[in-house]
Amino acid sequence: xxxxxxxxxxxxxxxxxxxxxxxxxxxxxxxxxxxxxxxxxxxxxxxxxxxxxxxxxxxxxxxxxxxxxxxxxxxxxxxxxxxxxxxxxxxxxxxxxxxxxxxxxxxxxxxxxxxxxxxxxxxxxxxxxxxxxxxxxxxxxxxxxxxxxxxxxxxxxxxxxxxxxxxxxxxxxxxxxxxxxxxxxxxxxxxxxxxxxxxxxxxxxxxxxxxxxxxxxxxxxxxxxxxxxxxxxxxxxxxxxxxxxxxxxxxxxxxxxxxxxxxxxxxxxxxxxxxxxxxxxxxxxxxxxxxxxxxxxxxxxxx
Numbered sequence: 456x457x458x459x460x461x462x463x464x465x466x467x468x469x470x471x472x473x474x475x476x477x478x479x480x481x482x483x484x485x486x487x488x489x490x491x492x493x494x495x496x497x498x499x500x501x502x503x504x505x506x507x508x509x510x511x512x513x514x515x516x517x518x519x520x521x522x523x524x525x526x527x528x529x530x531x532x533x534x535x536x537x538x539x540x541x542x543x544x545x546x547x548x549x550x551x552x553x554x555x556x557x558x559x560x561x562x563x564x565x566x567x568x569x570x571x572x573x574x575x576x577x578x579x580x581x582x583x584x585x586x587x588x589x590x591x592x593x594x595x596x597x598x599x600x601x602x603x604x605x606x607x608x609x610x611x612x613x614x615x616x617x618x619x620x621x622x623x624x625x626x627x628x629x630x631x632x633x634x635x636x637x638x639x640x641x642x643x644x645x646x647x648x649x650x651x652x653x654x655x656x657x658x659x660x661x662x663x664x665x666x667x668x669x670x671x672x673x674x675x676x677x678x679x680x681x682x683x684x685x686x687x688x689x690x691x692x693x694x695x696x697x698x699x700x701x702x703x704x705x706x707x708x709x710x711x712x713x714x715x716x717x718x719x720x721x722x723x724x725x726x727x728x729x730x731x732x733x734x735x736x737x738x739x740x741x742x743x744x745x746x747x748x749x750x751x752x753x754x755x756x757x758x
Contacts, residue, residue, distance in 0.1 A: 467519035470498065472511060477501075480509075486540035486549040488514055488560035489522060495560075497538060497551060508533040508582030512553055514562060523562030530555055530574045533606070536585040536632060543588070543599050543615050552601060554583035557618060566618030568603060570611060579607030579652065584630040588615055591663030593643040600663060602646050604629040610648050612665030622665045627654035635660075635682040637689055637705035638668070645705075647691070649678040656695070660707065669707040674699035683732045684741045686756040692743060694730035697723070719745050719752055 456463055473479050480501040488495040494517035500509025508531035514522040532538065532554030540549040543557065543565070551558040555568030574580045584606050590598035599615030609625040631649035638645060643663035650657035655677035659670040679695035683702075690710060691703040697720035700713040720726050729746040735753065743754040 465517065465519040467515070470511075470513050470524070473500070478509075480535060482538045482540070482551075483535060484540060485517075486551065487542075487547070488540075488549055488551065490516060491547065492517075493549075495522065495549075497553070499532065499538065499553070501535075508537070508554065512551075512558075514551070525556075525558065525562055525564070527554065527556055530568075530571045530580070530605075531582045532556075532586075533582040533584040534630070537583050539586050539588040539601075541588040541590075541599055541615070552586050552588045554586065555603060555618070557601075557615075568611065568613060568618050568620070570620050570623075574605050574608045577605075577608045579628055580605050582606065585632045587632050587634055587646050589634075589644070591643045591646065593663075597664050600665065602632065602648070602661070602665070604632055604648055606630065607652070610659075610661070612661070624648075624659070624661070624665075624667055626650050626659050626670070627657060628652040631678045633680060633682065635689070635691070637682065637691060638662075639689075639705070647680065649680070651677055656699075658693075660705075671703070671707045673701065673703075673709075679730055681730070681732050683743065692730075692732070694728075694743075694745075696720075697726070713743070713754070716743065716745060716752075716754060719747055719750075 478501045480499050482497040485494050485496050487493040498513040510527040510531045513524045539552045543550040548560045555571045557565045585604040587602040591600045601613040601615045603611040607628045610629045611620050612622040627650040629648050630651040633647040636644050646661045648659045656675045657672045660668045673693045674696050676695040680693045683692045693699045697717045700716040702711045704710050731744045732741050733744045745752045
């Protein structure tokens with residue numbers, strides 16, 4: 456649909472193999488798989504009977520015409536953030552990282568994670584819950600780097616061009632990830648991994664090359680946190696429960712309790728609340744948004 460007026464630009468039937476639309480998902484962004492303008496998308500299965508993941512992928516162009524499809528074997532991709540696009544080969548086109556597989560824009564498999572077989576025999580690690588792929592270090596000798604969050608197998612730091620594992624971090628059940636820039640003293644970006652199932656609330660920050668920087672556990676709810684620019688400084692906003700509403704710096708140190716946000720919860724410390732970072736109109740400031748009980752509250756730094 457066109458954003459300006461809601462006009463439908465393309466429409467197509469879902470792939471015949473999709474038996475239930477509840478188990479159907481798509482890539483979080485579009486990409487330049489074959490279209491240099493970057494409007495290609497990828498459709499994917501969502502959970503179904505795949506032990507928390509899926510195995511079929513469908514690449515489509517901007518008119519929703521099929522480009523290619525593929526069925527994975529072994530440890531599959533997992534949840535929504537288990538797909539990532541990046542120009543790994545430097546040819547001006549994006550590659551697709553789906554779980555432990557890297558695909559060229561034409562659907563050719565470039566590599567499969569070299570330790571996929573290990574994941575398949577670890578309980579709770581039969582799929583990749585999330586991935587990240589990019590030039591995170593700004594060092595051509597190291598980039599691109601892939602982070603594969605393999606559930607109970609932890610985090611694999613992988614060479615983006617080959618799929619070879621450089622490091623493994625057993626942080627519990629690694630399920631979520633946040634791309635961020637919290638450390639101005641380090642080159643490139645950082646990847647924050649979230650632990651779930653048995654160890655809710657643990658968050659670990661990695662440098663772009665996969666070096667483990669720190670681990671904290673602000674609460675026992677997990678999985679929510681987001682980078683926000685607050686009063687001119689990039690900080691981490693923890694937001695999964697009432698008592699954890701706070702800001703942390705790039706070294707994992709709490710720099711401010713957000714007592715004003717805690718008031719939105721009243722007497723329900725774990726009330727279901729949606730939290731996001733937003734901007735309003737022409738205001739360039741990033742605002743903290745809390746939605747609960749039919750009310751949306753926006754918070755800005757005090758003047």
